[in-house]
Amino acid sequence: LYHLIVHGSTDPVHAPGFTECKLEHVTHVFCGLQSDCDSMTSMSMPRHLVLVIMLTAVHRAIGALPSVLKSPSGEIPHLPSVEDLIFDLHDDDSAERALAANRLAVRCTKYPEEKTRAAKLGAIPLLVAILETNGPTVRPKAAMALMALSSRHEENKEAIVRSGGIQALTELVNDLDAETREYTLGTLANLAADSPSRVAAILASGVLPKLVELMSDTAEHVQEKAVVALGALSHGSPQGQKAVIAAGAHGGLVRFAAGGRIKLRQHAVSAIWALAQGSTPIRAALVDVGAARALVEFANSAMAAVGSNTLRNAAGDTLRNEAQSAMLALTEDAEVLVDVLTEESDPDVLLWAAHRLETESGSNDAKVRRHAEAAAGAGAFHPLLTHLAAGGRRELRRSVGAVLLNLAISKRMQELLMDAGCLPPLVAQLGDADPQVRANAAGTLWSLADASADSRLSIADEGAIAPLVEMLSDVDETVQAHAAGALRNLAQSPELERRIAKGGALKGLLALMAVGKAHARQMAASALLNLVTGNDDNRLEAVALGAIDQLVKLLADTEADVRSSATAALWAMAAGKRERDLIAAAGGIEALVKALDDEATHERAEGALALLELNHPANQKRIASRKAQVEREKADARKRKAEL
Numbered sequence: 001l002y003h004l005i006v007h008g009s010t011d012p013v014h015a016p017g018f019t020e021c022k023l024e025h026v027t028h029v030f031c032g033l034q035s036d037c038d039s040m041t042s043m044s045m046p047r048h049l050v051l052v053i054m055l056t057a058v059h060r061a062i063g064a065l066p067s068v069l070k071s072p073s074g075e076i077p078h079l080p081s082v083e084d085l086i087f088d089l090h091d092d093d094s095a096e097r098a099l100a101a102n103r104l105a106v107r108c109t110k111y112p113e114e115k116t117r118a119a120k121l122g123a124i125p126l127l128v129a130i131l132e133t134n135g136p137t138v139r140p141k142a143a144m145a146l147m148a149l150s151s152r153h154e155e156n157k158e159a160i161v162r163s164g165g166i167q168a169l170t171e172l173v174n175d176l177d178a179e180t181r182e183y184t185l186g187t188l189a190n191l192a193a194d195s196p197s198r199v200a201a202i203l204a205s206g207v208l209p210k211l212v213e214l215m216s217d218t219a220e221h222v223q224e225k226a227v228v229a230l231g232a233l234s235h236g237s238p239q240g241q242k243a244v245i246a247a248g249a250h251g252g253l254v255r256f257a258a259g260g261r262i263k264l265r266q267h268a269v270s271a272i273w274a275l276a277q278g279s280t281p282i283r284a285a286l287v288d289v290g291a292a293r294a295l296v297e298f299a300n301s302a303m304a305a306v307g308s309n310t311l312r313n314a315a316g317d318t319l320r321n322e323a324q325s326a327m328l329a330l331t332e333d334a335e336v337l338v339d340v341l342t343e344e345s346d347p348d349v350l351l352w353a354a355h356r357l358e359t360e361s362g363s364n365d366a367k368v369r370r371h372a373e374a375a376a377g378a379g380a381f382h383p384l385l386t387h388l389a390a391g392g393r394r395e396l397r398r399s400v401g402a403v404l405l406n407l408a409i410s411k412r413m414q415e416l417l418m419d420a421g422c423l424p425p426l427v428a429q430l431g432d433a434d435p436q437v438r439a440n441a442a443g444t445l446w447s448l449a450d451a452s453a454d455s456r457l458s459i460a461d462e463g464a465i466a467p468l469v470e471m472l473s474d475v476d477e478t479v480q481a482h483a484a485g486a487l488r489n490l491a492q493s494p495e496l497e498r499r500i501a502k503g504g505a506l507k508g509l510l511a512l513m514a515v516g517k518a519h520a521r522q523m524a525a526s527a528l529l530n531l532v533t534g535n536d537d538n539r540l541e542a543v544a545l546g547a548i549d550q551l552v553k554l555l556a557d558t559e560a561d562v563r564s565s566a567t568a569a570l571w572a573m574a575a576g577k578r579e580r581d582l583i584a585a586a587g588g589i590e591a592l593v594k595a596l597d598d599e600a601t602h603e604r605a606e607g608a609l610a611l612l613e614l615n616h617p618a619n620q621k622r623i624a625s626r627k628a629q630v631e632r633e634k635a636d637a638r639k640r641k642a643e644l
Helices: 002-007 020-042 047-062 082-088 094-110 114-120 123-133 139-150 154-162 165-170 178-192 196-204 208-214 220-234 238-246 249-258 262-276 280-288 291-306 310-330 334-343 347-361 366-389 394-407 411-419 423-429 435-448 453-461 465-471 477-490 494-502 505-515 518-532 536-544 547-554 560-573 577-585 588-595 602-613 617-643
Strands: none
Touching (some): 094 114, 094 123, 114 154, 139 154, 139 165, 154 165, 154 196, 165 178, 196 220, 196 238, 220 238, 220 262, 249 280, 249 291, 262 280, 280 310, 366 411, 366 423, 394 411, 394 423, 411 435, 411 453, 423 453, 453 477, 477 494, 477 505, 505 518, 505 547, 518 536, 560 588, 588 602, 602 617
């Protein structure tokens, strides 16, 4: 049957390039048809009716055969030339015209360079005319050919428009034949791509409401093509974006993105991305119908949707990236991002929004960071603090805490945080089971305590001192350092110095100076400095706890910042005569004279030594002797170097 219809001969030899393997494959297809034919004959069905039915089946099967009839060179040997196919489009027989249109679509898909030649030979106006005048046998194939000709070919798209193709296609989108609807929608999608003017023409045709209806079509491929067409209308066209939203299509797109076949979900995500490139009201409308939740669900399920092998994992990454891009576009406006944080209850969506703010607030790029600050200015702190206070997932507490930590270094952000009532949830987080959450909360209070005396008093009144002191002995070094830093800044207020010391801070700070990591040792020494400066009670208590010996040891620390803070604290401790004697007895004079040669400690060491000399002849003599010895050692070192 195949050779009789296509070549006018039943001899396979007359078909060039038709190998035995391919012949076997095609024979398999027609054996199935023969079996059906035998079955119908056994039912006493008239032979001529059997022939009509089988020829119809053969005609439909032929469209799928070229993919298995390729020669080793990659060409499709049984496709006539473009010239012959266009000639056949004029044939009186509708079956011949349908076959010619189908083959033209296959040829232009396989050989894209043939699209230009087909258009120059007049294929486009002829195919548009077929859409308008021919019956159901030819129309789907003509629409298929136009879809192939318009794919990634600007000149052909414009030629279709000039030939009245938009109106002809619009009239066929509700055709009874699913194949016709599918290819018509595909062609409209091609025409709309990257052309606001063609989008305007398509919208003017009144087809948009029909596209929205076709999202509910019974045929899956029609649904997909309708979604693709809506995405194409929305891409790069403010007019198209507004029209799609006004038509209510965004609700259907979000539903498709949230669940269903993976291909349809992917097309819906792409369409949402195109819409999200529009104005703030459009993004807000998408959020109102649940776009954020649908996109996050799609991103989280993309890997599972495509399988587990390596190739499919790569596909899953691509799908997830598409959803992430759509979500980034959707929340580009700070106000919309705040709406997501405020109105959404889904933990995955909240976590995504918090992660975005965490990344942006911690960025070194000022432009990126400004987006997070704009969100805070638009009211993001209120929902963030609400989610922090509610507890919930550890990842969300971590991310929200990191946002607050990153932003709290700015004076304006500090004011916004205090206005948003941040202290109760932050103080509560100091006792969280997760060390990162505790560290974030202590670090944020550290920054807030630097804002003003009123802020420091509010933090203390909220009950932060006791948990901060307890955190000095935390198992996590970052928690220790942040707690010491917060106490350091709180101690800038004289009225809080004694309250902090009475809470046990001095003992905790000295222990941290002895065993803590470098940053923690520095913060502990700096906090001790603030607590003892100008406060005799604290200074005496610190001396009783062994602070002088500990500070003298730190003057030889390997970290410059630690040495600098320890030198400053020792200078403050030298304010009392008894303390000056204890410093000298602990070897402080020798350590401070040595610190004079240290760039990090020189000035502070000079100040401490000046106090040690004050009204103390023995110390004066000892300091002078040590300085002279150091100078002799330097001279000897220079001499040895010169000799070498």
